[in-house]
Amino acid sequence: MHEADTRTHDGTHGDGAPGAPGTDPRRRVLVIGGGIAGLAAAHRLLAAGLRVTLLEAGQRLGGKLHAGELAGLPVDLGAESVLARRPEALDLARAVGLGPALQPPATTTAHLWTRGALRPMPTGHVMGVPGDTAPLAASGVLSAEGLARIAAEADLPPADIGEDAAVGEYVAARLGREVVDRLVEPLLGGVYAGDAYRISLRAAVPQLYEAARRHGSLGDAVRDLQRRAAAQPAQGPVFSGIEGGIGRLPAAVADACRAAGAEISTGAEVRELRRTAAGWRAVTAAGAVDADAVVLAVPAGPAARLLQDAAPAAAAELRAVEYASMALVTMAFRRSELPAAITAGTASGFLVPPVDGKTVKASTFSSSKWAWAGTDPDLFLLRTSVGRHGDEADLAREDSELVGVSLRDLGEAVGLTARPVASTVTRWGGGLPQYPVGHLDRVARIRAAVGALPGLAVCGALYDGVGIPACIASAGKAADAVAAALATPGSEH
Structure with missing residues (x-):
């Protein structure tokens, strides 16, 4: 995601900046x-x-930030977290008295539902672009052919990325389409609800764009970024929520x-x-x-x-x-009726590569991911997302149908057979710019x-x-x- 310089005229950050010199309060x-x-x-x-x-x-x-309630429990019906390694959102929250309510996720262990199984999200990547293939091979996300194609980048001449390139096109040319279809697409889709083969590398993943320009090899670029990150002082959680x-x-x-x-x-x-x-x-x-x-x-x-x-x-x-539209299907279930794959507290949810042809693009096990959403001993909250740029036909369905197809996909992915005690569908028409x-x-x-x-x-x-x-x-x-x-x-x- 493109990082903006947010320093004020005197070099400070945040919302407590002093007034501009000479500002007339009558203005x-x-x-x-x-x-x-x-x-x-x-x-x-x-x-x-x-x-x-x-x-x-x-x-x-x-x-797109929308607090709501379902079955008597507080829920987010829009965005649910902020990137905690940028200061702006946390600084604003503290400035308006929400500092004590800031809370990292209780678990960040995510999965990919792909190739017919729920698989661990591989580590060692930058927005799905791998630097280390060992975790990727262990996950089973890619085929043997896909893994071999990544290794073959070593034999390619350095690439001149130019002034910009589509993430998917560039990564596919260097590492093969499987990396894009099974890893990059679901991760970028979770941010932009967009098509990785059209999204700008320079705008969406600027640090990778700059590293690729320096190295010519995409694998070397990712490894360079990982080395730089490892050399930085220990940082806190990547994401944060609010109680x-x-x-x-x-x-x-x-x-x-x-x-x-x-x-x-x-x-x-x-x-x-x-x-x-x-x-x-x-x-x-x-x-x-x-x-x-x-x-x-x-x-x-x-x-x-x-x-x-x-x-x-x-x-x-x-x-x-252009904008992408999507819908969030939020449901409350009786804990006793859910499979352990959901309630164990060890997983925050899963992403779904569009290439797998499912309706649901992602699911968040909210009551596992956020401690504040998991305090009810009887009820469990989870949600799914439907729709992305260029793939919005399912959004024409009635709310009850979107709940139904979400339950169907959840049944196939994690063995869910229960019916929700309450549900709500939040539609975000034209919600995310491309x-x-x-x-x-x-x-x-x-x-x-x-x-x-x-x-x-x-x-x-x-x-x-x-x-x-x-x-x-x-x-x-x-x-x-x-x-x-x-x-x-x-x-x-």
Whole structure:
């Protein structure tokens, strides 16, 4: 995932950054979009001493972070964890009082359901690209032919990767299609719900892209990254959650923003955004909102519509961004009716390579993965995901059908025969932006067009990475840009 530089003007990280020099507290910034990026931008702007109004078109804040309840138990109905080795999400959680609730997974042991069996996820890889074939051979994920094809890379001439390449195409050319189909696809799909043969290596796995450019050999590139990682000081858990669910984070940020004076409204769709002599004007059904600057924290479609007049070049680029849709099927079962493969607490779930032709793309044993979700002695929570870019036909099924096909696949994978005592389906239509080859160049063109209008900035999942820390970093970058513009006399108009 693309890593963004999130340092503020004085070199610090996080959300407690001091205000931009010369910031006038009477200046108002309008944040359009109440997902985690918009909320993080509002929080940062308030810390800079600015007045903030946030407008969210939907009836709920948080975007893809969604706290819910099933059978009386708290559940995440959207994203469930954050990358803990980036600071942005953990820093924001601590800043809004959720530090004591941060919690690593109780188990991170994942499996692949492939080639007719549940197999251990091999170690020694970078986003599925192996550096050590011994764990891969022991797992049974690849055939003997697939393993031999990896070894054959030693006989290939060095590759010139150029300015960018599709992850799947590049890896297949060096190590064979089996590596892509059985390892890279399910792992990348878990992040982007996308097609590895189209996803940009430079945007999605930048550290591997740079290492491949240095070495020419993909195996050598992975081993180089692993050596560098091993030489680093011991780090904490890779991922973190929040007791009660990551979905608690947006509400906590919103509460902190309101306490600092922000005006936050839901059900407030911005129909038009235009420049005025004094700054910007957003038009909603309830009337007009005037501001000195705007942070646009919405997906590509709404952003394109709002920027059509003010930044037509950016709008044209935004209209070309594609999104993947998916659905999460969350179920509660009686523990006593589940097989030990699920309840033993030794596995967090499994991924499913699309090449195996199953409906379910992944399953998370939530009550094993998260201690806070596993405290009920009688009930057990798990969920499945369905749908990916280019493979979304199953999303046309009714909710009951998605529950049914999830149970069917779970039965085949882990021997589940029980019926849930409760279930819910959460649909994320157009939930994840796709990062095809050339995506970073498109982002640069969007930002150049937007940057030509001081007092306007964009942020969100389509710019610097789809993960929660990356979205918060993107928000910090946007907030700092408009704060700097407002601190420079005459530059905001």
